[in-house]
Amino acid sequence: xxxxxxxxxxxLERLENLPVGHxxxxxxxxxxxxxxxxxxxxxxxxxxxxGFFRERFKNVPAKKLRKLLKTLxxxxxxxxxxxxxxxxxxxxxxxxxxxxxxxx
Numbered sequence: 001x002x003x004x005x006x007x008x009x010x011x012l013e014r015l016e017n018l019p020v021g022h023x024x025x026x027x028x029x030x031x032x033x034x035x036x037x038x039x040x041x042x043x044x045x046x047x048x049x050x051g052f053f054r055e056r057f058k059n060v061p062a063k064k065l066r067k068l069l070k071t072l073x074x075x076x077x078x079x080x081x082x083x084x085x086x087x088x089x090x091x092x093x094x095x096x097x098x099x100x101x102x103x104x
Contacts, residue, residue, distance in 0.1 A: 001082040019039070021039065021040075023038040031084065033076050040059075047072070051076040
């Protein structure tokens with residue numbers, strides 16, 4: 001779990017080292033809302049929002065990812081202080097969106 005105040009630099013660093021085709025899963029403490037960050041190319045990402053809102057942001061360049069993450073964090077994790085980050089394997093849309101986490 002990563003503190004919300006340090007999440008954007010930590011995520012950007014992890015995304016740099018992530019292989020193309022793999023993704024990160026960001027969730028709240030209760031695991032009921034998530035953001036999926038898929039690395040589709042070296043400098044291009046797919047962001048899937050699955051929480052209060054359900055949106056897809058395709059072909060997001062690395063330069064604009066910081067601003068988008070800041071907006072999405074305010075919208076999806078407004079009262080969270082800690083955020084769970086999972087480094088997942090190769091992105092397969094059906095399995096990624098239907099992934100069940102253990103219940104607290």
